[in-house]
Amino acid sequence: xxxxxxxxxxxxxxxxxxxxxxxxxxxxxxxxxxxxxxxxxxxxxxxxxxxxxxxxxxxxxxxxxxxxxxxxxxxxxxxxxxxxxxxxxxxxxxxxxxxxxxxxxxxxxxxxxxxxxxxxxxxxxxxxxxxxxxxxxxxxxxxxxxxxxxxxxxxxxxxxxxxxxxxxxxxxxxxxxxxxxxxxxxxxxxxxxxxxxxxxxxxxxxxxxxxxxxxxxxxxxxxxxxxxxxxxxxxxxxxxxxxxxxxxxxxxxxxxxxxxxxxxxxxxxxxxxxxxxxxxxxxxxxxxxxxxxxxxxxxxxxxxxxxxxxxxxxxxxxxxxxxxxxxxxxxxxxxxxxxxxxx
Amino acid sequence: xxxxxxxxxxxxxxxxxxxxxxxxxxxxxxxxxxxxxxxxxxxxxxxxxxxxxxxxxxxxxxxxxxxxxxxxxxxxxxxxxxxxxxxxxxxxxxxxxxxxxxxxxxxxxxxxxxxxxxxxxxxxxxxxxxxxxxxxxxxxxxxxxxxxxxxxxxxxxxxxxxxxxxxxxxxxxxxxxxxxxxxxxxxxxxxxxxxxxxxxxxxxxxxxxxxxxxxxxxxxxxxxxxxxxxxxxxxxxxxxxxxxx
Amino acid sequence: xxxxxxxxxxxxxxxxxxxxxxxxxxxxxxxxxxxxxxxxxxxxxxxxxxxxxxxxxxxxxxxxxxxxxxxxxxxxxxxxxxxxxxxxxxxxxxxxxxxxxxxxxxxxxxxxxxxxxxxxxxxxxxxxxxxxxxxxxxxxxxxxxxxxxxxxxxxxxxxxxxxxxxxxxxxxxxxxxxxxxxxxxxxxxxxxxxxxxxxxxxxxxxxxxxxxxxxxxxxxxxxxxxxxxxxxxxxxxxxxxxxxxxxxxxxxxxxxxxxxxxxxxxxxxxxxxxxxxxxxxxxxxxxxxxxxxx
Numbered sequence: 001x002x003x004x005x006x007x008x009x010x011x012x013x014x015x016x017x018x019x020x021x022x023x024x025x026x027x028x029x030x031x032x033x034x035x036x037x038x039x040x041x042x043x044x045x046x047x048x049x050x051x052x053x054x055x056x057x058x059x060x061x062x063x064x065x066x067x068x069x070x071x072x073x074x075x076x077x078x079x080x081x082x083x084x085x086x087x088x089x090x091x092x093x094x095x096x097x098x099x100x101x102x103x104x105x106x107x108x109x110x111x112x113x114x115x116x117x118x119x120x121x122x123x124x125x126x127x128x129x130x131x132x133x134x135x136x137x138x139x140x141x142x143x144x145x146x147x148x149x150x151x152x153x154x155x156x157x158x159x160x161x162x163x164x165x166x167x168x169x170x171x172x173x174x175x176x177x178x179x180x181x182x183x184x185x186x187x188x189x190x191x192x193x194x195x196x197x198x199x200x201x202x203x204x205x206x207x208x209x210x211x212x213x214x215x216x217x218x219x220x221x222x223x224x225x226x227x228x229x230x231x232x233x234x235x236x237x238x239x240x241x242x243x244x245x246x247x248x249x250x251x252x253x254x255x256x257x258x259x260x261x262x263x264x265x266x267x268x269x270x271x272x273x274x275x276x277x278x279x280x281x282x283x284x285x286x287x288x289x290x291x292x293x294x295x296x297x298x299x300x301x302x303x304x305x306x307x308x309x310x311x312x313x314x315x316x317x318x319x320x321x322x323x324x325x326x327x328x329x330x331x332x333x334x335x336x337x338x339x340x341x342x343x
Numbered sequence: 344x345x346x347x348x349x350x351x352x353x354x355x356x357x358x359x360x361x362x363x364x365x366x367x368x369x370x371x372x373x374x375x376x377x378x379x380x381x382x383x384x385x386x387x388x389x390x391x392x393x394x395x396x397x398x399x400x401x402x403x404x405x406x407x408x409x410x411x412x413x414x415x416x417x418x419x420x421x422x423x424x425x426x427x428x429x430x431x432x433x434x435x436x437x438x439x440x441x442x443x444x445x446x447x448x449x450x451x452x453x454x455x456x457x458x459x460x461x462x463x464x465x466x467x468x469x470x471x472x473x474x475x476x477x478x479x480x481x482x483x484x485x486x487x488x489x490x491x492x493x494x495x496x497x498x499x500x501x502x503x504x505x506x507x508x509x510x511x512x513x514x515x516x517x518x519x520x521x522x523x524x525x526x527x528x529x530x531x532x533x534x535x536x537x538x539x540x541x542x543x544x545x546x547x548x549x550x551x552x553x554x555x556x557x558x559x560x561x562x563x564x565x566x567x568x569x570x571x572x573x574x575x576x577x578x579x580x581x582x583x584x585x586x587x588x
Numbered sequence: 589x590x591x592x593x594x595x596x597x598x599x600x601x602x603x604x605x606x607x608x609x610x611x612x613x614x615x616x617x618x619x620x621x622x623x624x625x626x627x628x629x630x631x632x633x634x635x636x637x638x639x640x641x642x643x644x645x646x647x648x649x650x651x652x653x654x655x656x657x658x659x660x661x662x663x664x665x666x667x668x669x670x671x672x673x674x675x676x677x678x679x680x681x682x683x684x685x686x687x688x689x690x691x692x693x694x695x696x697x698x699x700x701x702x703x704x705x706x707x708x709x710x711x712x713x714x715x716x717x718x719x720x721x722x723x724x725x726x727x728x729x730x731x732x733x734x735x736x737x738x739x740x741x742x743x744x745x746x747x748x749x750x751x752x753x754x755x756x757x758x759x760x761x762x763x764x765x766x767x768x769x770x771x772x773x774x775x776x777x778x779x780x781x782x783x784x785x786x787x788x789x790x791x792x793x794x795x796x797x798x799x800x801x802x803x804x805x806x807x808x809x810x811x812x813x814x815x816x817x818x819x820x821x822x823x824x825x826x827x828x829x830x831x832x833x834x835x836x837x838x839x840x841x842x843x844x845x846x847x848x849x850x851x852x853x854x855x856x857x858x859x860x861x862x863x864x865x866x867x868x869x870x871x872x873x874x875x876x877x878x879x880x881x882x
Contacts, residue, residue: 006677035372035678036799041669049796058411067689069689069692093401116872117872119872120871120872122689122692123625123689123692124871126625126689126692127625127822127826127867127871128867128868128871128872129870131864131865131867132868134819134864135861135864135865138556138857138860138861138864139857139861141857142855142857171470174431179705182653196456197452198453199449202442202445202446203446203449205377205435205437205438205442206435206446207447208432208435208437209436209437209438210433210434210435211431212397212417212429212433213429213433213434213491213494214446215396215397215416215417215421216395216417216419216421216426216427216429216495217426217446217447217450217494217497217498218418218421218422218449218450218451218498219418219446219450220416220418221381247550249689251600260698260813266696274437298880300705302704302708302712303704303705303706303707303708303811304704304708305705306700306703306805307700307701307708308700309697309700309712310696310698310700310704311701313696313697313700314692314694314697314698314701317677317690317693317694318673318677318680318694320692324813327702
C-alpha cells in the first residue's frame with residue numbers, strides 16, 4: 001500500500017523526514033494537554049487511549065508484520081503485571097525494576113511457546129495462542145499459592161498504597177501516569193518505525209508475503225520471527241505492569257483474559273496492521289466507544305462496546321481490509337505530492 | 344567450459360514408492376547457461392529443489408564451488424551464492440517493486456542505502472523503472488516473473504537457478520526474458536534453467552541435460568542432444584522414433 | 589480405583605462426549621467445505637439454547653419439541669450469515685480459498701456481536717429449563733444411563749451417519765463435496781457455489797439448533813456458555829481432524845471420557861488445562877487429527 005512506500009520520503013526544509021516532524025508535533029501537542037485542562041475524567045480517558053494504543057502497537061510489532069494473528073498476547077501482559085506487583089509486595093523491589101524482570105520473563109516464555117508454534121499457519125496458529133493463554137489464565141485463576149508466592153487466584157492482587165512516590169510507581173495525580181504512558185507509546189512507535197526499515201522488518205514482511213520465497217532470499221524465518229516475538233512480548237509485559245500500577249489492582253480476568261487479546265488485535269486490525277500509526281488510530285477510534293459505554297451508560301448495557309467492536313471489525317474486514325489508515329495514507333500522499341517534493 | 348561451479352554427484356530422491364530422481368549427476372560450468380530438460384514428471388523440479396535446499400537428497404552430493412551443500416537449508420544455500428526463482432512466481436504482494444528487490448539485498452549486507460541503490464539499478468535493469476512504486480499485486484504475470492528474477496539477483500548469486508522461465512509468456516515476452524538471461528550470464532553469473540519448452544532452451548542454452556523417469560538420458564550441446572533417439576523417445580514416444588528411422 | 593466408579597465415569601464420558609461431538613459437527617462441516625474457521629460457532633449454540641428456553645418459558649413448549657423451532661431458525665440464521673456477511677469476502681478473494689484469517693476475523697466479529705447482544709438482552713443470569721416429567725434411566729448392566737444425555741449422544745451418532753450418507757448420495761451432497769474439493773472447478777461444472785456455501789453454513793448451524801434443544805433440559809443457560817462450548821468444539825474438531833465427520837464424534841468421545849475419568853483423579857481445573865494441553869499437542873504433532881487425512 002502507498003502508506004508503506006519508502007521511496008522518495010518527503011523532506012522538510014530542515015532535512016527531517018516530514019513523517020517524523022508530524023509525529024513529533026503530534027506528541028508535543030498531546031503532551032501539553034494536562035497543562036491546559038484540569039479534568040481528571042478527560043485525563044483518565046486519554047490515558048486509556050494511550051494505553052490501548054501502546055498495547056496494540058506492541059501486538060502489531062509482531063503480528064502486523066509477520067501476518068499471524070495471535071490471540072494470546074494478554075498472557076504476556078498478565079506475566080508482566082504479576083511479576084512487577086509480586087516483586088514489589090514480596091521483595092520490596094521498585095516496580096520500575098520489577099517490570100523489566102516481568103518483560104524478560106514474558107520474552108523468555110514467548111520464545112519457548114513461539115518456537116514450536118510458529119510452524120502452524122493461519123487459524124491453527126491463532127487457536128494455539130488462545131489455548132496457551134487460556135492455560136496460563138485458568139492456572140492463575142485457580143492457584144492461591146504457588147511455591148509460597150501468594151497469587152490469590154481469581155481474586156487478584158492489590159498493590160499496597162505507598163503514597164506519592166516515583167520509586168514505588170505510584171502517584172496521587174493522574175498526570176504522571178499520563179506522561180509515562182505517552183513516553184512508552186512514543187518509544188514503541190519509534191521502535192516499530194526503526195524495525196520496519198531495518199533488515200528485521202524486511203525479513204518479517206517477506207515471511208508474511210511468502211515463506212518459501214523468503215527462504216530462497218537467504219532469510220531463515222525462525223530467528224527473525226522469534227526476535228520480533230520476544231520484543232513484542234517484552235513490550236506487552238511492560239504495558240501489563242503499567243496497567244497494574246495505574247489501577248493498583250490486577251486480576252487474571254482483566255489482565256490476561258481473552259478480551260484483552262481481542263482488544264489488542266481488533267484495534268490494530270481496524271487501524272491498519274503492519275503500519276506504525278495504525279494501532280494508534282485503532283485505539284483512537286475504539287477506546288472512546290468502550291469508555292463511553294462503560295461510564296455513561298453505566299452498567300446497564302455491559303456488552304454494548306463489544307457489540308460495536310464486532311460491527312466495526314466486520315465492516316473493516318469487508319470494506320477496509322488494510323485498516324482505516326489506508327484511505328488516510330492515500331490522502332496524505334496526495335497532499336505531499338501536490339507540494340512537489342518528489343524528485 | 345573452463346571450471347565447474349556446480350557439481351551434482353549421484354543425487355537420488357524417493358517419495359514413497361516413486362523414485363523421483365535416481366543417481367543423477369551433471370555439472371554446471373562457470374559462466375555457462377545449462378538447460379535441464381525432460382518431459383512432465385521426469386523429476387526436473389525435484390532435482391532443482393534438492394539443489395536449492397528445499398528437499399534433502401536421499402543420497403549423493405551437491406558440490407558448489409567445491410563445498411558440499413546437499414541437505415543445507417534454503418537460506419544457507421542462498422547465502423552460499425545460489426539464487427532461485429519459482430515455477431509459479433511468488434512476489435511479496437503487498438510490497439512495491441523496490442521493496443521486493445530490497446528484501447533480496449538484505450541477504451548480503453545491512454547497509455540500507457547501498458541496498459536501495461542496487462534495487463533502483465535492478466528495477467531499471469529489468470525494464471521496470473516506471474513501476475518501481477507499484478505494488479507487486481498489481482503487476483502483470485510477466486512483470487511479476489521479472490521481479491522475482493530481479494529479487495533473486497539482488498542476493499548477488501554466482502549461480503542462478505530458474506524454474507520455467509517462459510511458461511505462459513507471449514512470444515515477445517519470451518524474447519525479452521531470453522535477452523535478460525543472456526545479459527545475466529554476461530555479468531558472470533552461471534545459470535541453470537529447468538524448462539520443458541524445447542524451443543526456448545535450444546536457443547538459450549550452451550549445453551543441455553535431459554532427464555526421463557528420474558534418470559539422466561543425455562548431456563551435450565543442444566543441437567546434438569535433440570537428435571538423440573533416447574531424447575526423442577522420451578518426448579515423442581517410441582513410434583515417432585521408429586517412423587523417423 | 590473402584591472399577592464400577594471407573595466404568596460409570598467412562599460411560600458417562602462417552603455420552604457427554606457424543607454430545608460434544610454432535611455440537612462440533614457444524615464447525616467441522618463448515619471448515620471442510622468453506623475453509624472458514626467459524627469463531628462464532630459457540631454463539632450459535634448459545635442462541636439456540638436461548639430459543640429453546642424461551643419456547644419453554646413463554647409458550648410452554650417441551651424442549652424436545654422446540655426442535656421444530658430451533659432447527660429451521662438456526663438454518664435460516666446460518667444461511668443469512670453466510671450469504672450476507674461472509675460471501676462478500678469470498679467474492680473479493682481471487683484465490684481458490686478465502687484467506688483464512690480474514691474469514692476468522694469476520695466470524696470473530698459475529699461472535700462479539702451475538703454474545704454481547706445476548707448479554708445485553710438477557711443479562712448474565714443463569715437460566716434453566718425444568719421439565720415436570722421424569723424419564724426412566726435405562727441400565728447398562730449395573731450402570732444407570734442418564735436418559736437425556738443418552739438421547740443427545742444417540743442423536744449425535746445418527747446425525748453424523750445421516751450427514752455422511754446424505755453428503756455421499758444426494759445431489760446436493762455431491763455438489764457440496766465437489767465444492768469442497770475445488771471451488772472453481774465446481775463452479776465451471778454448473779454448481780451454484782454461493783448457494784452451496786450458504787446451504788452448508790445453514791446445515792452446520794441447523795445441527796447446532798438441534799443440539800440446543802436436546803441439551804436444553806439439562807444445561808444451565810447463560811450468555812457465556814457459547815464460549816465454553818466453542819472452545820470445546822475446537823478441541824474436539826482438531827482432535828478428530830478438521831473436516832472429518834466421523835472424526836468429530838470420535839474426538840468428542842475421547843474428550844468426554846478424558847474429562848470424566850480425569851475429574852475422578854484431579855481437579856476440574858487441571859482437567860481443563862489438560863484438555864487445552866492435549867489440543868496444543870495435537871496441533872503441533874499431528875495437525876490432521878486422529879481421523880483426518882494427512
